[in-house]
Amino acid sequence: xxxxxxxxxxxxxxxxxxxxxxxxxxxxxxxxxxxxxxxxxxxxxxxxxxxxxxxxxxxxxxxxxxxxxxxxxxxxxxxxxxxxxxxxxxxxxxxxxxxxxxxxxxxxxxxxxxxxxxxxxxxxxxxxxxxxxxxxxxxxxxxxxxxxxxxxxxxxxxxxxxxxxxxxxxxxxxxxxxxxxxxxxxxxxxxxxxxxxxxxxxxxxxxxxxxxxxxxxxxxxxxxxxxxxxxxxxxxxxxxxxxxxxxxxxxxxxxxxxxxxxxxxxxxxxxxxx
Numbered sequence: 375x376x377x378x379x380x381x382x383x384x385x386x387x388x389x390x391x392x393x394x395x396x397x398x399x400x401x402x403x404x405x406x407x408x409x410x411x412x413x414x415x416x417x418x419x420x421x422x423x424x425x426x427x428x429x430x431x432x433x434x435x436x437x438x439x440x441x442x443x444x445x446x447x448x449x450x451x452x453x454x455x456x457x458x459x460x461x462x463x464x465x466x467x468x469x470x471x472x473x474x475x476x477x478x479x480x481x482x483x484x485x486x487x488x489x490x491x492x493x494x495x496x497x498x499x500x501x502x503x504x505x506x507x508x509x510x511x512x513x514x515x516x517x518x519x520x521x522x523x524x525x526x527x528x529x530x531x532x533x534x535x536x537x538x539x540x541x542x543x544x545x546x547x548x549x550x551x552x553x554x555x556x557x558x559x560x561x562x563x564x565x566x567x568x569x570x571x572x573x574x575x576x577x578x579x580x581x582x583x584x585x586x587x588x589x590x591x592x593x594x595x596x597x598x599x600x601x602x603x604x605x606x607x608x609x610x611x612x613x614x615x616x617x618x619x620x621x622x623x624x625x626x627x628x629x630x631x632x633x634x635x636x637x638x639x640x641x642x643x644x645x646x647x648x
Contacts, residue, residue: 394606425466439512444579508547543600566593
């Protein structure tokens with residue numbers, strides 16, 4: 375992300391917030407999507423990056439699995455419209471170019487023989503903040519229970535581990551308050567901490583042409599050495615009520631496993647770049 379430099383020598387921060395963290399020179403910020411292709415269940419299923427030929431199937435999967443996105447203010451309702459894909463998302467056949475310039479990447483899981491999609495995940499990069507967001511995930515109704523659903527979530531985590539190679543240092547996710555499975559995965563399996571709950575953050579479809587304002591849980595995780603540059607709580611100025619809230623977050627987040635990869639030992643994968 376190109377940034378025009380200014381001479382800031384005559385200006386000063388409101389308060390010095392860096393007594394407890396590292397600082398660095400401001401430089402151009404860049405994230406490149408890592409490539410992904412893997413197999414699971416002894417090759418019967420595979421995960422990979424979306425291709426042009428997958429668009430119609432992907433649209434149908436999102437409409438079945440996450441129809442609440444219709445008319446959404448979250449800016450992600452474009453996954454319901456096939457004509458919006460080419461402009462937005464990285465495509466497998468043009469990966470070398472797209473991985474640098476496109477904001478969104480979608481991973482999919484499919485049956486190796488039939489090509490039927492079983493699930494999809496959407497990621498968004500925010501280069502200005504060296505941030506990657508796990509924006510959305512869906513899994514087909516026929517695959518949500520039992521070993522298959524668990525295997526797809528393992529496959530998803532495989533891509534999360536690759537994100538450490540992207541240049542990002544801050545990883546976030548939001549989960550619907552009506553979807554406890556994704557909350558459990560983020561908190562218990564993927565090593566993410568709870569950052570807050572946002573009442574009414576996005577509009578959500580609720581049938582016919584009707585909507586309401588849905589609520590989400592926000593999760594975060596530092597990648598690489600990103601946590602070394604975070605201002606220390608001792609430098610913060612918080613009113614008593616917010617101090618109390620932060621203490622509650624600290625207590626809850628004590629149980630987070632920062633290195634949760636050991637929870638995923640059953641999947642057999644083979645990553646290949648063509």
